[in-house]
Amino acid sequence: MSVEWNPDPAAGMPVFKQIARFYEERILKGDLPPGVRLPAERELAVRLKVNRSTVSAAYEELRAGGFVTSIKGSATRVCELLWEEKPVPVPNWRRYTGSRAFDPAMSIYRRQHEAARIPGMINLTKGELSPDLMPLHLLQELAMEVDYSCPFSYHDDFRGDLGLRTTLADTLQAEQGITVTPEHLLITSGVKHSLHLIAHTLLQPGDAIAVEGPSYLYAMGVFPAAGLRMVRLPVDSGGLIPEALPALVHKHRVRMVFTNPTFQNPTGTSLSSARRQKLLEVCESLRLPVVEDDPYGALSLDPGNPPPPSLKALNGGDRFVICLGTLSKTATPGMRLGWIAAPLPVTGRLAQAKNRMGCSTSHAGERLAHRYLLSAAAQTHLATVRRILALRRACMLQALREHAGGLAQPAAPEAVPGGFYLWLRLKHPVPDRELVEAGIREGVLIYPGSLFGAEPGFLRLTYASVGEAEITEGVRRLGRALAGLAGG
Incomplete structure (x- = not known):
């Protein structure tokens, strides 16, 4: 990765802050996506003609801001997750001002939002009941009694x-x-x-x-x-x-x-x-x-x-x-x-x-x-919702057996059935952005595990917001996407 920029010692801002600001802006723009490796401290110091301690201070500033993460003996990379792994050694002023400008998952959310507008796309991400399961007529009647x-x-x-x-x-x-x-x-x-x-x-x-x-x-x-x-x-x-x-x-x-x-x-x-x-x-x-x-x-x-x-x-x-x-x-x-x-x-x-x-x-x-x-x-409606969600969940499990070919299976198969979602473990983990793009190419939207703070190799599907026909077709498309990623 080339650096076509140099700090200006006469700019009125400490050089280490200039370096941190430069990388911060590139990360926020998406030029440096989550997971990308930044230059080693010694390497960057040579390129920018500064002391290594200056680069170290810049990287520490980026770590404190939640933009990058470093593992001892390994590379410094753009953050992929927001979990706090260790106590922060210096004040993170972004926390104290109540804002966090960088969200590693934002690019995935943005891509999903754009793809949802594509005609024929099946959306297996929405965490809500489908309109036919909402008690709209009942609410209309009850509104007259308010x-x-x-x-x-x-x-x-x-x-x-x-x-x-x-x-x-x-x-x-x-x-x-x-x-x-x-x-x-x-x-x-x-x-x-x-x-x-x-x-x-x-x-x-x-x-x-x-x-x-x-x-x-x-x-x-x-x-x-x-x-x-x-x-x-x-x-x-x-x-x-x-x-x-x-x-x-x-x-x-x-x-x-x-x-x-x-x-x-x-x-x-x-x-x-x-x-x-x-x-x-x-x-x-x-x-x-x-x-x-x-x-x-x-x-x-x-x-x-x-x-x-x-x-x-x-x-x-x-x-x-x-x-x-x-x-x-x-x-x-x-x-x-x-x-x-x-x-x-x-x-x-x-x-x-x-x-x-x-x-x-x-x-x-x-x-x-x-x-x-x-x-x-309302209780009658709730009983209907439970019954239909149970049918949709069974439909999704059957579709996974038929179309995913063992490439994605429930991570907790013994879990008591309830709620809206299936949490799946992939047989062949791939970077979440590749998983999302493969699904979009096949015409299905899914949420990868990183959106929930999980490591690569997991995804979430919902059976609440779609009917059985869409569930079956959506899982079939997912199966094709996973097979393609696995080289099948």
Whole structure:
């Protein structure tokens, strides 16, 4: 890689900062994509006619900014993942200003977005129900029952509509065994809003948080935008490993744990009852709060094998678990309706933050959600969603057996079926960008593992947003793409 540039000693900026700025701009423009090797320090020093210590300082600046990573005895490369692997030896000022300009996965997202417009492209990435599974007619009917006699003014209680919170508390108790009062509940516009409130209110820039790896939380961008450091919590085929947490807390001073323990996105795994209880015991001993994201808990696809109880419902969970929920996965994401169930002091503080940030939820939307939760038809709809998702999941597994030829198989075949996704392990791992491009050439969109913080060799498919005919054809196209990459 040639360098057609030289720093200017008279520019009024330290030379090492000029070098760092030069590479930073090339990385942000995409001229140096994730994974590309930068010149060795000695080599670059000779090219630029500077001391090696100057190049070392420039590379340290890039590492602190999250642009490059270096392994002792190996090369310096453009970052491919956002996980915090070791304590940062110098202040990362990008974290403290609450921004992260560089996202290694952004080029893949951008490419997928462009390709989605191609006629005939089958999209196996969308994490939402297909329109035929959304209760649109029911919502239209219920909208006629919404009470408009009360004015749509600013809430006296920033937690949200009292009627909705009362019904929601009853629903959580009846369906999940979670005991809360309306005062423990805060209505939000969805999980991302909930995470934003927690990240900007309960944590500080520079704080470390433990997140399952892989995890969809990695992909959302909420935590880096809040200046938080994501530390990878190891997982196996049974989900996160609670025993790994104390060492991470000691090494990185972790302040909070984020987990999606039921039908986890993207792996589809659910923590066993034993691991859930162990996680609570470990976190209690460390005085470490847990944020439990549970968007898929109601979507068990095997009636005879339901998932274990929510962390919030277990012994001790009421004291230090913050539970997040939403109607986006069981109804429609357009409702923009979610909630936080937390200890009273936490809910009160988050409610004040919600008001200060101006992120009020829709009063009409809250009242519609209230009618929806009270409706017996909503439960009938949910049963239909479960039944059809189970059929689509079986269809996708069958298509993989027929068309992928062993090139992609479920990474956790013993996982209890539920949620929206299949997490696949490739027989022949390839760089994720090659995988994405091969799929696009064949007319199918998939999400590679790196978008969720996984190493190459994994991908996620959804069966929620497409019908069985598209599932079969999409997997057939994926099989062709994988065969081509494997040289078949």
